[in-house]
Amino acid sequence: GENVEQHPSTLSVQEGDSAVIKCTYSDSASNYFPWYKQELGKGPQLIIDIRSNVGEKKDQRIAVTLNKTAKHFSLHITETQPEDSAVYFCAASDLDGGSQGNLIFGKGTKLSVKP
Amino acid sequence: NAGVMQNPRHLVRRRGQEARLRCSPVKGHSHVYWYRQLPEEGLKFMVYLQKENIIDESGMPKERFSAEFPKEGPSILRIQQVVRGDSAAYFCASSHRLPTNPFNNEQFFGPGTRLTVL
Numbered sequence: 283g284e285n286v287e288q289h290p291s292t293l294s295v296q297e298g299d300s301a302v303i304k305c306t307y308s309d310s311a312s313n314y315f316p317w318y319k320q321e322l323g324k325g326p327q328l329i330i331d332i333r334s335n336v337g338e339k340k341d342q343r344i345a346v347t348l349n350k351t352a353k354h355f356s357l358h359i360t361e362t363q364p365e366d367s368a369v370y371f372c373a374a375s376d377l378d379g380g381s382q383g384n385l386i387f388g389k390g391t392k393l394s395v396k397p
Numbered sequence: 398n399a400g401v402m403q404n405p406r407h408l409v410r411r412r413g414q415e416a417r418l419r420c421s422p423v424k425g426h427s428h429v430y431w432y433r434q435l436p437e438e439g440l441k442f443m444v445y446l447q448k449e450n451i452i453d454e455s456g457m458p459k460e461r462f463s464a465e466f467p468k469e470g471p472s473i474l475r476i477q478q479v480v481r482g483d484s485a486a487y488f489c490a491s492s493h494r495l496p497t498n499p500f501n502n503e504q505f506f507g508p509g510t511r512l513t514v515l
Contacts, residue, residue: 288439316503325401325488325506326440371439383492384430384453385504387439 284309286374288388296396301362303391305372306354312374315348315355316385320369329370330357362395369393401491401507402471409513410479418474418510422491429472430504431457431464434486446472479514486511 285308295301307315313334318326332339332346332355339346343362348355359366369392373385402421410416422429427448432440442456446466457464461479466472476483490504 286439318506323508325403325508327506328503331503383428384442384445384456385432385440385490386442387432389439390437 284312284374284376284386286372286386286388288372288391290391291389292392292394294394294396295362297362297364299362301357301359301366301393301395303357303370303372303393304354305356305374305388306352307374307386308353309374309376310350310353311376312386314375314377314383315346316373316375317344317346317357318371318373318387320371320390322368326371359393362393364395364397367393367395401489401505403487403489403507403510405510406508407511407513409515411515412480413478416476416479416483416512416514418476418487418489418512420472420474420489420491420507422472422489423493423505426491426493426505428492429466430490430492431472431474432488432490434488434509436485440488443474476512479512481514484512484514 288305316331319329320326330344330346332348343360345358369390371390372388375385377383429446431443434440444457444464445453461477463475486509488509490506492504
């Protein structure tokens, strides 16, 4: 089955700096890669996603890149702000296969943005 | 628009009791997923349901756990004879996948139910 590895587990940056979180996946059939932000005591919120037919997607300060050959994808947050502090999860899914779109999550990255 | 609703938000049970967790999906969504999150861990898939059908329960323990999503009403995750190891946050997510557009699988998560087994 699919396995998703996420690094680093913790990340501390100064406000205004960029933050990069990386994930690798094992199943070449995976074709959908969402990123979720989870604040303390809350459910995960989708912040951006990418499908296997594109290599990069950007939404304001957030961007995601996908390298299908190497089976890795990354989240980039520019001009970080204190409110970006949260736990970020990557996930992978095969929307066409037997998993029926179930998300396989990485273990999360705790991002701290220092003012 | 109401998002995914889960209740209760916090549930305390003693070993051997039953826990019932409820999830009301986003209005119009007919696909529900349940995930479990242990402290400091990512979310682990448990079960995927459509209205009145269990599609994939490969992540759910074979014993003591069951799930349903009836034609009317919320989806229910039921844990019988709870043990301490069942203590976790349980999240429900819903989506609006269409056979004609399988890539429309954005999953919206609820706030979770935090189960504590004493």
